[in-house]
Amino acid sequence: MPLFKPNRYRGKLIVVEGIDGSGKSTQISLLSHWLRSSGYAVAFSEWNSSPLVRQATRRGKKKEMFTPTTFSLIHATDFADRMESYILPLVKAGAIVCADRYAYTAFARDVARGVGRRWVRNLYRFAIHPNLAFYFRVPLDVALGRILGGRDALKYYEAGMDLGLARDVEESFRIFQGRILDEYEAMAEEVGFHIIDASLPIEEQQRQMREVVVRELGAGPEGGVLRVPEGEAVA
Amino acid sequence: MLNRKPLEFYTEALPGVDTSELQGKLIVIEGPDAVGRSTQIALLRQWLEREGHAVLDSGMARSALAGKGIKMAKEGNTLGPITMTLFYTADFADRLENEIIPALRAGFVVLIDRYIYSIMARAIARNEDRRWIEHVAGFALVPHATYYLHANVETLVSRVVLGRGAFDYWESGMDLRFGPDKYESFIRYQARLIRALDSMVKPYDFSVIDAEQPVMRIFAELRKRIGKLSLPRTAARERTRGVAAKAAV
Numbered sequence: 001m002p003l004f005k006p007n008r009y010r011g012k013l014i015v016v017e018g019i020d021g022s023g024k025s026t027q028i029s030l031l032s033h034w035l036r037s038s039g040y041a042v043a044f045s046e047w048n049s050s051p052l053v054r055q056a057t058r059r060g061k062k063k064e065m066f067t068p069t070t071f072s073l074i075h076a077t078d079f080a081d082r083m084e085s086y087i088l089p090l091v092k093a094g095a096i097v098c099a100d101r102y103a104y105t106a107f108a109r110d111v112a113r114g115v116g117r118r119w120v121r122n123l124y125r126f127a128i129h130p131n132l133a134f135y136f137r138v139p140l141d142v143a144l145g146r147i148l149g150g151r152d153a154l155k156y157y158e159a160g161m162d163l164g165l166a167r168d169v170e171e172s173f174r175i176f177q178g179r180i181l182d183e184y185e186a187m188a189e190e191v192g193f194h195i196i197d198a199s200l201p202i203e204e205q206q207r208q209m210r211e212v213v214v215r216e217l218g219a220g221p222e223g224g225v226l227r228v229p230e231g232e233a234v235a
Numbered sequence: 236m237l238n239r240k241p242l243e244f245y246t247e248a249l250p251g252v253d254t255s256e257l258q259g260k261l262i263v264i265e266g267p268d269a270v271g272r273s274t275q276i277a278l279l280r281q282w283l284e285r286e287g288h289a290v291l292d293s294g295m296a297r298s299a300l301a302g303k304g305i306k307m308a309k310e311g312n313t314l315g316p317i318t319m320t321l322f323y324t325a326d327f328a329d330r331l332e333n334e335i336i337p338a339l340r341a342g343f344v345v346l347i348d349r350y351i352y353s354i355m356a357r358a359i360a361r362n363e364d365r366r367w368i369e370h371v372a373g374f375a376l377v378p379h380a381t382y383y384l385h386a387n388v389e390t391l392v393s394r395v396v397l398g399r400g401a402f403d404y405w406e407s408g409m410d411l412r413f414g415p416d417k418y419e420s421f422i423r424y425q426a427r428l429i430r431a432l433d434s435m436v437k438p439y440d441f442s443v444i445d446a447e448q449p450v451m452r453i454f455a456e457l458r459k460r461i462g463k464l465s466l467p468r469t470a471a472r473e474r475t476r477g478v479a480a481k482a483a484v
Contacts, residue, residue: 052307052313052314055307056322056325068251069250077322083317084317114250123321126317
């Protein structure tokens, strides 16, 4: 059975995946700015950002009341709202939607929490298939160094503290991220990721991404993607 | 369905739950909107408690996690069908793991006003993939009994008009955009829900009760059928006493 629904519309969907500290958010941000300045209609959607579901997510995190199953379902609800009210209509209209994390995040993270592999894949079957899914492959230590070096305290669920892996937050985070990394690596082939070596310089990673994107989008607007007409100013 | 026994998971085991520890009884009341489910739950609860059982009742959108969020989302009338299905499933999962399973471990009789079947029926009425939602909701426990209060749409209409006096946006399925008229939309939407629930009678082993009858006749019928379930009376009675003693202190 296919993982997702095929994208039969004018627009394109580009997603980035990887563990925390892999640099994927930086890359998708650079890419979306470049696409916009090239005249394309670009929209951006971030994991866990639906205003409709925000209250429940906040409550669950604050009171530490999530189980692996409710954590998975609330994040799927958040994703569904963004899919139904934002991503899908924009892709239909011909925009390029860039998503920072997609269903693969749930496939990796929820399974690392103990949720069934097949169950969580079925859960997201309503999603549309991305045209491009970039996976930022990074060694665990490099990612951990980036996160633990320059950031605020780790949060409870982010560190996988709900799983009782370790008493120490940093130790728990290490183990949990390691499990997530294993899940990403295990699915990389199954889902057809474009793999980017995330230990390369930022500019080099971006160059590789753009090369793949240009190939996918084709030379011009004949693919149906919305673009500002030649000669007009870009908003 | 799938020859599962009561208090086993349908298709998906919840992480960290050992179903062999569960010893209470799980009783579900199903049926469309305005069919009289909550009236029957209130009567059943009183009756079961008088009989000495420890009772927990639980219903949709009452979870600590998602109850408020669902109500807020519904007020905005911007809830897409898949988002709605998943939000209700999250609400159900929270109640299952944090209320229903602990109560079953303690030997309670758990009375549920609408189970996964209503979530599934609403999804099916909105043309979502049946196998998708069956798999999503597959972590539900098989109940000891599901009583399906069955009535035709005309009966529901008269109960809405006589009882609540107005048609609700969501109960009328206005999000399906059948048209601007709530009465007509209610009829079409509820007919779809009834059809979806009817299709579950066999696979999910529903016990059908004619809900066109007067309230007390339905109640008598439910009592008769529940009486055959051999509820764990003595154990629960001692527990209730324990709770009462604690409360007295």
